[in-house]
Amino acid sequence: MWKVTLKGILSKKVRFLLTGVAVMLGVAFISGTFVLTATISQTFDNLFSDIYANTDAVVRAPETFKSEFGDGARGRISADVLPVVRDTEGVSEAAGAVQGFAQIVDKNGEVVGTTDGGGAPTFGFAYNSQKDLSTLTLVDGKAPRAPDQIVIDKQSATDAGYKVGDTVPVITKAGPGEYQLTGIVKFGTSNSLLGATIVAFTPATASEVLGEPGKFDQIDVSADSGVSQNEVVRNIRESLKEAPSLSGEKLEVISGEELTKESQDDIKQGLSFFNTFLLVFGVVALLVGSFIIFNTFSIIVAQRGRELALLRAIGASQRQVISSVLFEAILVGIVASFVGFVAGIGLAGLLKAVLAGFGVDIPANDIVIPANAVIWSFATGLIVTIIAAVSPALRASRIPPIAAMRDTAIDRSATSRVRILSGLIITLLGALFLGLGLFGDAGLPVVGLGAVIVFLGVAVLGPVIASPLSSFIGLPVAKIKGITGSIARENAMRNPKRTSATAAALMIGVGLVGLITIFAASARTSVNAALDSSMKADYIVTSSGFGPGTIPLTAAEQLREVPNVELASGVQNTQAQIGNSVDQLRAADPAEIDQLFDLHVSQGSLEDLGATSLAVQENTAKDKNLKVGSEVKVLFAGGEPQTFTVDAIFTSTGFANYVTSTEAYLANTPDPFDSEVYIKTTGGVTPANTAAIKQVMRDFPGPKVRTADEFKAAQAGQINQILNLIYVLLFFAIMIALFGIANTLGLSIIERRHELGLLRAVGMSRRQLRSSVRWEAVIIALLGTFLGLVIGVAFAWAMVRALRDEGIDKFSLAPGQLVVIVVLAALFGVLAAAWPARRAARLDVLQSIKTE
Numbered sequence: 001m002w003k004v005t006l007k008g009i010l011s012k013k014v015r016f017l018l019t020g021v022a023v024m025l026g027v028a029f030i031s032g033t034f035v036l037t038a039t040i041s042q043t044f045d046n047l048f049s050d051i052y053a054n055t056d057a058v059v060r061a062p063e064t065f066k067s068e069f070g071d072g073a074r075g076r077i078s079a080d081v082l083p084v085v086r087d088t089e090g091v092s093e094a095a096g097a098v099q100g101f102a103q104i105v106d107k108n109g110e111v112v113g114t115t116d117g118g119g120a121p122t123f124g125f126a127y128n129s130q131k132d133l134s135t136l137t138l139v140d141g142k143a144p145r146a147p148d149q150i151v152i153d154k155q156s157a158t159d160a161g162y163k164v165g166d167t168v169p170v171i172t173k174a175g176p177g178e179y180q181l182t183g184i185v186k187f188g189t190s191n192s193l194l195g196a197t198i199v200a201f202t203p204a205t206a207s208e209v210l211g212e213p214g215k216f217d218q219i220d221v222s223a224d225s226g227v228s229q230n231e232v233v234r235n236i237r238e239s240l241k242e243a244p245s246l247s248g249e250k251l252e253v254i255s256g257e258e259l260t261k262e263s264q265d266d267i268k269q270g271l272s273f274f275n276t277f278l279l280v281f282g283v284v285a286l287l288v289g290s291f292i293i294f295n296t297f298s299i300i301v302a303q304r305g306r307e308l309a310l311l312r313a314i315g316a317s318q319r320q321v322i323s324s325v326l327f328e329a330i331l332v333g334i335v336a337s338f339v340g341f342v343a344g345i346g347l348a349g350l351l352k353a354v355l356a357g358f359g360v361d362i363p364a365n366d367i368v369i370p371a372n373a374v375i376w377s378f379a380t381g382l383i384v385t386i387i388a389a390v391s392p393a394l395r396a397s398r399i400p401p402i403a404a405m406r407d408t409a410i411d412r413s414a415t416s417r418v419r420i421l422s423g424l425i426i427t428l429l430g431a432l433f434l435g436l437g438l439f440g441d442a443g444l445p446v447v448g449l450g451a452v453i454v455f456l457g458v459a460v461l462g463p464v465i466a467s468p469l470s471s472f473i474g475l476p477v478a479k480i481k482g483i484t485g486s487i488a489r490e491n492a493m494r495n496p497k498r499t500s501a502t503a504a505a506l507m508i509g510v511g512l513v514g515l516i517t518i519f520a521a522s523a524r525t526s527v528n529a530a531l532d533s534s535m536k537a538d539y540i541v542t543s544s545g546f547g548p549g550t551i552p553l554t555a556a557e558q559l560r561e562v563p564n565v566e567l568a569s570g571v572q573n574t575q576a577q578i579g580n581s582v583d584q585l586r587a588a589d590p591a592e593i594d595q596l597f598d599l600h601v602s603q604g605s606l607e608d609l610g611a612t613s614l615a616v617q618e619n620t621a622k623d624k625n626l627k628v629g630s631e632v633k634v635l636f637a638g639g640e641p642q643t644f645t646v647d648a649i650f651t652s653t654g655f656a657n658y659v660t661s662t663e664a665y666l667a668n669t670p671d672p673f674d675s676e677v678y679i680k681t682t683g684g685v686t687p688a689n690t691a692a693i694k695q696v697m698r699d700f701p702g703p704k705v706r707t708a709d710e711f712k713a714a715q716a717g718q719i720n721q722i723l724n725l726i727y728v729l730l731f732f733a734i735m736i737a738l739f740g741i742a743n744t745l746g747l748s749i750i751e752r753r754h755e756l757g758l759l760r761a762v763g764m765s766r767r768q769l770r771s772s773v774r775w776e777a778v779i780i781a782l783l784g785t786f787l788g789l790v791i792g793v794a795f796a797w798a799m800v801r802a803l804r805d806e807g808i809d810k811f812s813l814a815p816g817q818l819v820v821i822v823v824l825a826a827l828f829g830v831l832a833a834a835w836p837a838r839r840a841a842r843l844d845v846l847q848s849i850k851t852e
Contacts, residue, residue: 020336020385023293025736026286027337027381031344033278034373036351041268042368048263051188054132055256056229057236059085060218062252064637065577073575075638076215076670080245085219088239090227095133097218098126100210100671101550102199103702104152105169105176106160111544111702113156113197121196122550124172126206127151133220136200140164141183147205151183155192169701170199172209173671175554176699212670229255278351281730284512286384288505288736293332293388318397329389330382337381341374420464427457438801447802451795455511458791462500466783467493473786474779481775484768487759488775492783499780506737506784506825507791512730513821514792515799520723521814522800524716529810530654531712534598537678538685539693540711544702548573548584549675555700556677562692564682567595570674572665577635578614578658579624585634586656586675587665596678599655604628604648609661615648619805620657636668653807677703734828737784741777741832749773749840757845766841773837774830781829785822 061075085094102124104112113122127144128134136151141164144150150168162168166181179201187198200206207213223232236253240246254262311321345367433450474489481488492499541559543550549572559568572587590609593599599606599615606615614634616626626632630646644660666672681689685707694705706714749756756769793813800811 020332020339021736021739023286023333023336023381023385024340024343026283026288026384027340027377028343028347029281030279030283030286030380031341031373031377032347032351033275033344034376035345035348035367035369036278037275038368038370038373039348039352039366041264044267045264047188047190048260048267051135052256052260052263054222055220055259056223056227057221057233057253057255058218058259059221059236059240059251059253061638062250064639065582065635073637074217076212076217077219077251078246078249079214079216081240081249081251082216082219084239084243084246085221085236088232088235090224090232090235091221092224093130093133093222095128095130095220096126096203096216097128097220098203098206098211099217100124100206101173101673102197102201102210103171103544103550104156104160104197104199105171105701107162109698109701111171112160113192113195123196123198124170124206124210125198125200126203126210127200128220130222132222135187136185136198137188138183138185141181144182144200144202144205146180147202148177148179149182149202150179151185151200152181153192153196153198154184154186155195156197157181157184158191171550171552171700171702173552173673174209175552176701177209210671229257284508284730286380288508290384290388293329293385294391294501321397322393325393326386326389329385329393333382333385334378336385337378340381341377344373344377345369416463419460423457423461423464425457426460427454430454430457434798438798447798451791451798454794455508455791458507458787459500459504462504463496465787466496466500466503469783469786470496470499470779473782474775477775477779481771483764484772485775487772488779491772491776492779499783502741503780503784503787506734506741506781507788509730509734509737510785510788510821510825511791511795512788513727513734514789514818515796516723516726516730517817517821518793518796518812518814519799519808520719521812521817522796522810523719523808525812526800526808526810527654527715527719528712530652530807531708531715534600534652534655535708535711536598536680537596537708538681538689539679540706540708541674541677541679541693541697541703542706542711542714543673543675544704548575549673551674551677551703552700553672553674555697555703556674558696558699559677559679559693562696564689564692565679566682567592567680568677569593569596570662570677572662572669572672573675574665574669575637576658576668577633579632583657585665586659587662588659589662593659595680597652597655599650599652599659601648601650604646606648606650606659608647609659609664610647611661611663611667612642612644613647613661613664614644615650615659616646617653617655617657618649618651619653621646621649638670639668642668653805653809738781738828738832741780741829742835746836746839749836749843753843756840756843757847760843760845770837770841773840774833777833777836778826778829781825781832782822785825789818789821 059077059081061077064073064075079096082094082096085091101122103122106112111122125136127136129143138151139154141151150170152162152168157163160168162181164181164183167178168181169176169178171177185198185200187196192198201209207215211217221232221236223229233253233255240249240251240253311324348367430450430453433446433453435450437445437447437450470492471489474485474492477485478489479485541551541555551570553570556568556570559565562568569589569592574585574587575582576585578585588596590607593606601615602618604615609615614632616624621627624632626646626649628646628649632644632646633641634644635641644664648659650659679693681693683689690705690707697703697705704714759769760766797811800808803809
């Protein structure tokens, strides 16, 4: 039996290879994600191991709170700690470290390494002259020694065209300044850290423009020869306890090994969302591929009906027939998984290049292939292929030898009571979960679960609805194209199981595209509506780059002096632990906020906000059981818990959940920046006002000056940027689905060659035959598109409904984009049918109509 199966595979090599393409593409996504993740992990594991190779201990402030967005917030420590650490037994060297915001400006007046609202971090450091403790490696020039001297990273120097001796503009929290470039450095052995820019000042200058005079972010320590890391950590802890000058100072001492692992874990955590994001698309691609594999094996079993019947007639058991089909599936899975795994290695390199295009440059020269990439590639490829082949294998084993001798088989799946009942039950179950998520307290995760279950229910009901929908969709085709259109329509209707399975693959892709398109349009509409209802400013200056804000406070001070500027007020942004959770906290001047925004205050007054006051968004207040007069514990980074009072409740969404005063922000934030500056002018938006404001902001490269309309467009642009990335990844799933249409039609040509030969014999031309195959593909493509759009629209509405408390409360159908999706689906259907149509037209008439 194995020999018969193997010979059958070898005699149908093209069919065998085409069957595995769908699985191969899905496996490539999964393999590429694991390879890229491992490459990133090993690169930074090695990088931080090298950087901290001579760091045996670190003294720093304890973590104030842990945020789900990244590192925990910490305060700074007194410079008085340094001499105590240096005098500790077993300590060889100790140096204070200072870190903050520093933005390099190139020769054209543009900031380096950042984009509008994005990009990699822009770091400033205190240059550490003690080589063993420095994270920076000098590769050209010399270290900074004067207050107006700096060194920058090699990648930034290359990008900006700077050389040793040049004058480099740098923006810090102190404002813009010019410095002499004395040297070029690397971060360890890398030209940059994930594309981040690096500026290193003298320690005294760094304390002034980056941190706080008399304070360090941490103290790095190297131990004497023969002293272990654990020993020097213990000694430092004892010294700090016994130092009377440090009474009340809260300090944490960790080993160099702990610091290395912490840094490595932070990088992995920071990129975990991206890795999960890619894996989701790999799963989607495999799900689409599973429909194609199922459909393909169903057609193969139908085509091998006579062969399997003969095997049964000469004594082959049902078990042997099942084993034969599954053996072919296993071979397909192995080959497809191997090719997909290899393709994934190349895809990892492509994804690395895409990240570099977004400003996240991974300093890796070699690709790392982890064991889990091999294991998951082959496991998922084999599992998907085998599961997809189980049903066709069982069906093949149940074919009666005599019945299988017939030329055709009748598909009765559309009238199966079991299918109809089970499909309805699954769909209703999904609808129940959707209802719980939308109208209960379960939220978006339950909505997502309900959406998945509804999709499965629709897939089960596919054969039931495929025939009537194909008839309806194909009706205009039959009217327009005559006999060729009628044949195409009837062929799509004749085998509803095959038609629905082929369309289901496209339904997934189109459903996701429709969902993302409509949700993005709804998000844009909601954001615009919120801005229209709350924005009173004529101009907005927005931060560039990474972080909660990058606009020096001096910018707003200078903007207030511009003629025709009535008001220029900065808004700040930070993280704080409010109650029991960490959230974003926005700050504004309470005397000016009402003139720039309308937050639709329902209780209290924003003018009452003081040094210990909060305004809370209405939905958040309900969730936290807060009202005007309620007291809330607020913990800022490096501080002590404080009691704030709720002085106002507002209804506007999208601005913030919590708002406090600028006074409170400045009192609790040692490195203050404006996130945005809102400007109100005499005469509104005019060319003269625009020119005057931009003239001032030339001293602050990076932040963008926008009118209110331009600001709305920029918000939409950020949504579109994310949308475009998702579209690129979904493109692969759509391609798999379209390949499935081509593959299904190609295999069905073989199954129907006798029928096609008879059509040619009675006078149908090759052109008409090609046309009928193409229009059948169009009908299938439009069926999948229609189902996908229905599901996409329904799920998008559910998402918007579930996120209404988060500010996404305006549903927008995006009809123009949906029409484009339908037209593209029809065009892609024609393209997918090109090869099958050509193959059908070239069939030999006599060979096709002869009885085998």
